[in-house]
Structures are given as C-alpha cells and as structure tokens.
Amino acid sequence: GAVVSQHPSWVICKSGTSVKIECRSLDFQATTMFWYRQFPKQSLMLMATSNEGSKATYEQGVEKDKFLINHASLTLSTLTVTSAHPEDSSFYICSASGGTGGSGYGYTFGSGTRLTVV
C-alpha cells in the first residue's frame, strides 16, 4: 500500500529557531500534499495544500512566511516552521493523494511530527 514517510517524529527546539519537516511518498507519486496541524483533543486543521512544482495554497489565518512549504518533486514535500515560538508547539502531519483526488482510495498520512518549542 501507499506509504508516506515523515521525519522527524518529534523535535524540541529553542524559540526563534527554524524547524524543517519532511514528507516523502515512498511508492507512489504524491501530486498533492496536505499539511495539517493538530492541537490536543482538536481536529486536524488544514494549513496548506501544495502541488508539485507550484506554490502552496494556504488556509486563512496561516502565515505563509512563517510556514514555508516546498513541494519540489513528486515524492518530497517539506514544511519549515520559521522563527518558531512556543505557540507553534503542535502535532504536524502531512497527507498525500496520488492524483486520484482521494476518491475511493483515501489519503495516506505521514506518521506526524510532534514539535515542542521551548
């Protein structure tokens, strides 16, 4: 089945530093990658949608200059949290569709990255 590898699984960083999270589709081409954030006991909140080779589309309220998304290839998308602050501490998770739009096939998730900013 489709696998999305997400790294790192967890990271602790100092306030003001930047953190890069990678998601790789291992056995399929991820034309679209979704980036979510999930706070404890909350739903997954879509941050942005990225399509390979084009700029990401950010959801309202998500700062594109703070959360940099790069989807340079069909198998790799990255999210960089720049100048991280404690309020950015959350569970970040990517999800990929293989161009089918998810219809009948669902979406494959990475294992998530738990970011703690101290």
Place this chain on the structure above:
Amino acid sequence: RKEVEQDPGPFNVPEGATVAFNCTYSNSASQSFFWYRQDCRKEPKLLMSVYSSGNEDGRFTAQLNRASQYISLLIRDSKLSDSATYLCVVVSGGSYIPTFGRGTSLIVHP
C-alpha cells in the same frame, strides 16, 4: 455551521456492544467520504471509504445519506482494541481537499 460535524463523545461502551456514530456535512457538493481511525498521539489511518450504497467490512458498516447530508459508522461486537478516535472525512467535489471532523472518541471497556 461547521463543514463537518461530529459528536466528540466519548462513547463509553462495554465489550460486545454495538455502537454507531454519525457525521454531518454542510457542502451538498461533497463527493467522497471516509472514516479514519486515530489512536492517541498517532497519525490517522483509513478505516473505510463510504459508498453511496453503503458498505461493510467485517464488524464495521458505513452508510451515506446524501439527502440528509450525513454519514454513519456502525461497529458491531466492540473489542477493547476498537478504543480510538474516529474521524469523519469529507472531500469536496472539484477541490479534492479533505475536511476532517473533530472526531468521536470511543472507549470500549471490559
């Protein structure tokens, strides 16, 4: 009104019980529907897609009611291992962007 709504629960049921969750959606143009399961501090995993005619996978049955704009998940003969959060996912036609409900927590006790 939120795009996708679920009762957060928790639903606390004994082993062997039958439990059902509903999920309502607001966009009548939604075209794909899924149920995901999320264990604590883990990523969501696809449980099953939801088809117009309804579908069953072992102890799990999913149904779609387009007229009333809701989907349901029925779990029969609950196991302790079914304890998790069940997320309803709705995909809008055209955009293919999945929208998640906040999830329904299920606790199955001995």
